[in-house]
Amino acid sequence: MSILQIKNLHVSVDTDQGPKQILRGVDLTIRNGETHAIMGPNGSGKSTLAYSIAGHPKYEVTEGEILLDGENVLEMSVDERARAGLFLAMQYPVEIPGVSVSNFLRTAKTAITGEAPSIRGWVKEVRESMDALRMDSAFTERNVNEGFSGGEKKRHEILQLSLLKPKFAVLDETDSGLDVDALKTVSEGVNRAKEANDLGVLLITHYTRILKYIQPDFVHVFVAGQVAEQGGPELAERLEAEGYDRYVRA
Amino acid sequence: MNEQTKTAQHGLSEHSHGAGVPIQIRSARVRSADVNDFELVTQREEQWRYLSTDRLGGLLGDLEEFTGDLGLTAPDDVTTAWVGRDNELFGKAGLPEDRISAAAWTTCDAAYLITVPSNENAQEISLKVTSADSTPSALHLIVDAKPFSNSTIVIDHNGDAVLAENIEINVGDEAQLTIVSIQDWSEDSIHTSAHFIRLGRNARIKHIVVSLGGKTVRVVPSVEYTGPGADANLLGVYFADAGQYLEHRPFIDHSEPNCKSRVTYKGALQGSKAHTVWVGDVLIRKAAEGTDTYELNRNLLLTDGARADSVPNLEIETGQIEGAGHASASGRFDDEQLFYLQARGISENEARKLVVYGFLNEIIEQIGIESVETRLAESIEAELARSTH
Numbered sequence: 001m002s003i004l005q006i007k008n009l010h011v012s013v014d015t016d017q018g019p020k021q022i023l024r025g026v027d028l029t030i031r032n033g034e035t036h037a038i039m040g041p042n043g044s045g046k047s048t049l050a051y052s053i054a055g056h057p058k059y060e061v062t063e064g065e066i067l068l069d070g071e072n073v074l075e076m077s078v079d080e081r082a083r084a085g086l087f088l089a090m091q092y093p094v095e096i097p098g099v100s101v102s103n104f105l106r107t108a109k110t111a112i113t114g115e116a117p118s119i120r121g122w123v124k125e126v127r128e129s130m131d132a133l134r135m136d137s138a139f140t141e142r143n144v145n146e147g148f149s150g151g152e153k154k155r156h157e158i159l160q161l162s163l164l165k166p167k168f169a170v171l172d173e174t175d176s177g178l179d180v181d182a183l184k185t186v187s188e189g190v191n192r193a194k195e196a197n198d199l200g201v202l203l204i205t206h207y208t209r210i211l212k213y214i215q216p217d218f219v220h221v222f223v224a225g226q227v228a229e230q231g232g233p234e235l236a237e238r239l240e241a242e243g244y245d246r247y248v249r250a
Numbered sequence: 251m252n253e254q255t256k257t258a259q260h261g262l263s264e265h266s267h268g269a270g271v272p273i274q275i276r277s278a279r280v281r282s283a284d285v286n287d288f289e290l291v292t293q294r295e296e297q298w299r300y301l302s303t304d305r306l307g308g309l310l311g312d313l314e315e316f317t318g319d320l321g322l323t324a325p326d327d328v329t330t331a332w333v334g335r336d337n338e339l340f341g342k343a344g345l346p347e348d349r350i351s352a353a354a355w356t357t358c359d360a361a362y363l364i365t366v367p368s369n370e371n372a373q374e375i376s377l378k379v380t381s382a383d384s385t386p387s388a389l390h391l392i393v394d395a396k397p398f399s400n401s402t403i404v405i406d407h408n409g410d411a412v413l414a415e416n417i418e419i420n421v422g423d424e425a426q427l428t429i430v431s432i433q434d435w436s437e438d439s440i441h442t443s444a445h446f447i448r449l450g451r452n453a454r455i456k457h458i459v460v461s462l463g464g465k466t467v468r469v470v471p472s473v474e475y476t477g478p479g480a481d482a483n484l485l486g487v488y489f490a491d492a493g494q495y496l497e498h499r500p501f502i503d504h505s506e507p508n509c510k511s512r513v514t515y516k517g518a519l520q521g522s523k524a525h526t527v528w529v530g531d532v533l534i535r536k537a538a539e540g541t542d543t544y545e546l547n548r549n550l551l552l553t554d555g556a557r558a559d560s561v562p563n564l565e566i567e568t569g570q571i572e573g574a575g576h577a578s579a580s581g582r583f584d585d586e587q588l589f590y591l592q593a594r595g596i597s598e599n600e601a602r603k604l605v606v607y608g609f610l611n612e613i614i615e616q617i618g619i620e621s622v623e624t625r626l627a628e629s630i631e632a633e634l635a636r637s638t639h
Contacts, residue, residue, distance in 0.1 A: 054593050057585070078592035079601075088593050094586045098608030107604065108594035143608070160594065
């Protein structure tokens with residue numbers, strides 16, 4: 001049993017004009033096996049929440065706490081958070097020139113588990129995960145994210161999710177820029193990781209489209225750095241029909 | 251990476267030169283074995299403009315012949331000898347183009363000659379140049395790779411040195427040579443080295459410069475073609491630490507038709523006053539129709555306070571060429587790369603190492619000599635471990 005708790009989280013971001021408050025008291029509790037969709041208009045703080053959980057240095061937590069099974073996540077470095085079981089599928093994964101996908105995956109797995117995976121078992125596992133995501137085997141020879149199409153980048157993020165086996169995954173607009181076939185493939189990858197590892201998922205999205213393929217247990221609507229409303233999957237359907245207008249106007 | 255990229259194709263690119271430094275095309279430069287034919291070394295001279303004279307120390311005064319150790323490991327049919335100025339190979343591959351190179355030339359009455367016989371089986375040769383003291387000194391080496399020979403030569407410089415060096419490299423018709431020059435001196439050392447590469451018909455050279463240790467290191471490799479069909483691949487990799495000055499000035503002189511050249515240098519810099527300079531000159535003369543050339547320099551600045559100068563120059567005297575281009579870029583270490591790798595559980599140190607290796611990998615993977623690659627990997631690791639970041 002694992003639990004990720006976000007309590008009264010206030011976060012500001014450094015800008016050229018000084019710090020700017022983005023999150024204004026966010027409360028969320030996610031248990032393993034649960035899928036929470038975070039929805040909201042642009043600029044509502046969805047991605048800030050994702051980066052704050054992962055520990056991006058640009059975001060400063062000014063108040064509140066994040067606990068993973070009672071441990072204070074905010075005291076951990078970025079890599080410690082990942083080793084503790086948190087994963088962020090990035091919206092804009094960066095290129096790492098000269099570092100092959102296979103080298104990167106092996107280095108990450110070794111860092112997470114604390115020991116190098118056995119070569120045979122690892123190669124097989126990587127190949128199976130790639131097959132499931134309909135990725136060509138030549139992909140591992142390419143440099144990390146270099147020249148990847150939008151769809152390839154997202155598949156690569158979900159490949160990491162399935163191989164690194166975190167306790168909780170934050171998916172930051174993983175659906176953006178995907179055509180419907182790629183969206184299905186990526187969603188199936190997330191669902192498999194959920195089943196295999198009883199993963200807790202925080203699914204950040206602007207649109208309801210991905211929720212047809214990844215069923216949320218809870219839906220939270222973010223407006224102006226706070227949760228404005230929450231409910232079950234039916235809330236997503238209402239957003240689909242009505243949009244965010246009524247929150248923004250309010 | 252945040253990069254500023256400059257590229258140009260088929261044209262002479264203009265670069266800003268500081269006030270008081272005359273613009274000089276490479277082909278018009280003085281070539282002479284006589285030190286008196288050169289002006290005194292000052293930063294008003296184009297070729298010394300980045301290098302403050304106090305960094306050159308004893309190399310600006312009188313030099314003595316090198317008395318350090320030359321440790322050679324080679325197969326039996328590779329021969330070595332000390333040869334005098336009367337030897338036909340002395341000065342065959344080129345003549346000095348700067349005052350310190352000329353001073354070294356004048357100082358050395360004998361050159362250490364390595365002869366690689368015409369044998370198509372690959373020969374592996376290693377020369378360890380070890381200097382034990384910092385007496386300003388001069389060394390002259392000659393490599394004679396006979397026609398149809400096939401060899402790999404690693405010249406490894408280490409110890410405490412104030413050394414001016416000339417290396418003549420003759421690659422005979424149809425011969426293949428991979429030559430590596432490693433500069434891994436102690437931190438107070440001062441070293442300048444001119445490499446004169448002369449290529450025969452259809453000759454192929456892979457020339458690799460690895461500059462790691464030394465207070466001041468300046469390597470100037472120049473390539474001359476004597477027949478068509480030759481191919482020069484010049485690679486360089488360097489890592490400058492706080493207070494280090496590393497300069498590389500490759501020059502390709504395309505005077506023969508249908509020859510090819512590639513120049514690819516990559517460097518990493520970290521720490522206060524780490525300074526690297528790369529000036530890549532390519533000249534395509536009128537006769538050099540069908541030339542195919544490309545030069546590239548990239549620098550990765552790991553910390554504040556480091557400086558990388560990068561200047562590609564292309565002079566073209568004929569339009570009948572296959573291709574000519576250059577690219578130069580210097581970028582800062584990207585914190586987003588660090589974040590991405592750390593977000594996958596990789597520690598900050600390990601992540602830094604991955605990014606730097608990745609950046610230099612384009613060169614490292616082309617070296618093809620395991621001992622050199624391992625050495626380089628260890629050096630980079632040690633340099634990064636020294637990082638105060």
